[in-house]
Amino acid sequence: MMRRTVFAGVGHYLPERVITNKYLEKLMDTSDEWIQERTGIKERRWVEEGETVSGLAFKASQTALERAGMKPSDIDLIIFASMFSDYVFPGGGCFLQEKLEIPGIPALDIRNQCTGFVYGLAVADQFIRSGMYNTILLVGAEIQSTGLDVTTRGRDMAVLFGDGAGAAVLTGVETEDRGVITSKLHADGVYAKKLWGEWPSIIHHPRVTSEMLETDRIYPKMEGRYVFKHAVTRFPEVIQEVLDEAGISLDQVDLVIPHQANLRITEAVAQRLGIGMDKMWSNIDKYGNTTAATIPICLSEAFETGKLKEGSLLALASFGSGFTWAASLVKW
Numbered sequence: 001m002m003r004r005t006v007f008a009g010v011g012h013y014l015p016e017r018v019i020t021n022k023y024l025e026k027l028m029d030t031s032d033e034w035i036q037e038r039t040g041i042k043e044r045r046w047v048e049e050g051e052t053v054s055g056l057a058f059k060a061s062q063t064a065l066e067r068a069g070m071k072p073s074d075i076d077l078i079i080f081a082s083m084f085s086d087y088v089f090p091g092g093g094c095f096l097q098e099k100l101e102i103p104g105i106p107a108l109d110i111r112n113q114c115t116g117f118v119y120g121l122a123v124a125d126q127f128i129r130s131g132m133y134n135t136i137l138l139v140g141a142e143i144q145s146t147g148l149d150v151t152t153r154g155r156d157m158a159v160l161f162g163d164g165a166g167a168a169v170l171t172g173v174e175t176e177d178r179g180v181i182t183s184k185l186h187a188d189g190v191y192a193k194k195l196w197g198e199w200p201s202i203i204h205h206p207r208v209t210s211e212m213l214e215t216d217r218i219y220p221k222m223e224g225r226y227v228f229k230h231a232v233t234r235f236p237e238v239i240q241e242v243l244d245e246a247g248i249s250l251d252q253v254d255l256v257i258p259h260q261a262n263l264r265i266t267e268a269v270a271q272r273l274g275i276g277m278d279k280m281w282s283n284i285d286k287y288g289n290t291t292a293a294t295i296p297i298c299l300s301e302a303f304e305t306g307k308l309k310e311g312s313l314l315a316l317a318s319f320g321s322g323f324t325w326a327a328s329l330v331k332w
């Protein structure tokens with residue numbers, strides 16, 4: 001028997017404020033038709049003033065713990081994947097830990113943008129396999145909305161992103177038929193500035209000036225077509241890589257859960273892999289791109305709809321800023 005990383009429970013939480021494409025039409029020169037046609041997004045959730053990344057994460061974690069039949073005190077380690085924390089520092093893991101009331105438990109922050117959850121899963125899997133920690137709370141949570149340029153100038157980015165959180169309780173089980181089979185992680189910093197946030201940056205003296213607020217360099221920037229082209233190549237590549245490593249064929253996979261960046265990317269990936277869209281999980285119409293929160297939100301929804309049954313074979317795959325990309329094969 002091997003010690004494997006099994007998903008004991010998954011949960012998600014989305015802010016209640018629904019932002020429709022029609023609403024965005026009032027803020028910028030865009031249209032419901034353009035957004036749906038180019039991205040597949042119909043609406044997304046944005047937080048209200050006062051909501052925090054760790055607060056969203058806490059609610060998702062409560063559901064995941066409940067479904068796992070566990071209490072916060074059962075957790076040995078928190079891994080928190082997010083581009084941002086509630087504040088500049090410390091990372092979100094400590095804020096979440098405080099809310100869970102488990103002082104002393106280690107909290108590790110992972111900052112790998114849209115790929116954060118899959119990177120976090122690979123890290124958690126190593127800790128569990130080695131026996132260093134047995135029960136890990138892995139969270140992906142993100143608030144993007146407060147940093148977007150919601151004018152016509154920033155419309156290419158602003159229409160894409162949403163806020164939310166997803167969580168998984170991972171635990172070590174002596175088994176050969178369940179759990180994380182393998183993961184593959186990649187990055188290529190040559191492309192870091194193709195999708196990035198520049199200001200306020202650490203390299204300036206001082207870091208923040210009032211003049212900065214007047215320029216668009218405080219907003220995230222993306223070369224959309226460039227990102228699109230790389231994503232549609234990297235997703236199938238890394239999915240094939242985990243399949244090859246595990247000696248499993250794509251026919252055996254029940255569900256592919258790709259990071260939700262654009263419905264057109266998901267469709268192109270399905271086409272390149274030669275599988276139907278019925279095998280690809282998609283919820284981008286409701287939530288847009290929620291960065292590190294996307295994959296655990298998808299997992300939790302797939303669980304709720306009964307799509308994930310014991311023994312289901314899943315391929316999780318992600319691509320994002322960095323560029324970073326990664327995939328995991330999981331037997332539910």
Ligand SMILES: CC(C)(COP(=O)(O)OP(=O)(O)OC[C@H]1O[C@@H](n2cnc3c(N)ncnc32)[C@H](O)[C@@H]1OP(=O)(O)O)[C@@H](O)C(=O)NCCC(=O)NCCS
Pocket residue numbers: 029030031034035038039114155156157159222223224225227228231261262265289319320321
């Ligand atoms: C952003 C994205 C949807 C744009 O779609 P596209 O078909 O590539 O569109 P383009 O960037 O070529 O822009 C076409 C036109 O639409 C305009 N446009 C951009 N955003 C718009 C919006 N929200 N509403 C209306 N028009 C918009 C552009 O200004 C451009 O106008 P022009 O032709 O007059 O210059 C697409 O490139 C994409 O999804 N890229 C990947 C993004 C991604 O996945 N990011 C996260 C990775 S984790």
